[in-house]
Amino acid sequence: MQIDLTAKQALVTGASAGIGLAIAKGLAAAGADVTLVGRDSGRLDQAAAALRTLNLKGDIATVEADVSTAEGCNQLLVQLPVTDILINNLGIYSAVPFFEISDDDWLQMLEVNLLSAVRLSRHYAKGMQQRCWGRIQFISSESALNIPAEMVHYGVSKAAMQGLSRGLAKVLAGSGVTVNSILPGPTRTEGAIKMMTGLAAGRGVSVSEMEKLFLAENRPSSLLQRFATADEVANLCVYVASEQASATTGAALRVEGGIVESIV
Known part of the structure; x- marks a missing residue:
């Protein structure tokens, strides 16, 4: 299978390291022009420089913005108003006993993991719908299905993200825009x-x-x-962003090593 994303514009949040950076690398290797988004300019520049040394097919750009806030999302949208592929990868997690999770902890988890994706998807999906092509991905977690007792707020935020993904897929039904959630396991x-x-x-x-x-x-x-390695997760994301995955939408796609005890 030859995945060709030439002339496609991709945006990856939380792209300075880890799964986000691996996805950006995979998309650029397939020919997409990729914008890395993060809040630390030094780490962003370092990540972009590392990708450029690989002589990937697509160009690499960066936008410094804290998209966990409404203001940061707006800053990004001004600098990059259009994209073909949106990877909502930004996320945080922390192990905290349930009875010690404060209201502020809950709100921060939802603001970063869920509302950042809501705001960006709400904007970029409109243009994709008008152009009759687009790919939106939400990087969720097996913890959305298997809520971990040591970080309930994280699991709940990822479960909400999957609800968002399925709902948006219905909103965009028949438009040529696919919307899916990706569920990594320990990576x-x-x-x-x-x-x-x-x-x-x-x-x-x-x-x-x-x-x-x-x-x-x-x-x-x-x-x-x-x-798993970050590249193993990214391989699925690159396929789902491709033309070959045009019939895959509204799905929760697992790359969690078989942790979830389910045959569906």
Whole structure:
């Protein structure tokens, strides 16, 4: 299968590292011109420079904006009013006992993980609908289906994101614009490595051993039995952004290593 996204404009939020950066790399390798969005100009510039050294087919641009806020979203929309492919990847997570999750914690989780995607999708979907082509993706999580007791607010925010994805797919029915959510499982990103490093230090084991312990204790149903790589998640995202995936919409697509105990 030859995926060709030449002449397509793509936008990836939270693209300075991790899954977002891997998706940006995959889209640009397929020919899309990709805009990386993040709030730290230094990290953005570093990420963009790293991608440019790979001589990818598509061009790489950056926009510094904190799209977890309405103001930051507006700043982005002014600088990039149109895109063909929108990857709502920005997200945060934190392990907090339920009874210690404050109202502010809940509001921040929803503002970052959900409302950023609402605001950007509300704007960009209109243009896609008018042009009769577009791809919108919401990077959710297996935690949306398997709400983790150690971070209920995160799981709820991702479950809400999947509801948003399905609802928007219905709004755009028959338009040529597809809308899907992507559900990664534990993925070896910068943030995950940092978390595993902290846990490993507390238990006197290596990071690789901690990953195995984490899966055994927190995700025992994993069939992959290891952390995925960011590129493995990005591969699915690139396909879903392609012309070949034109009949896939309104779906929750899992790349979580078989953690979710379901055959559908």
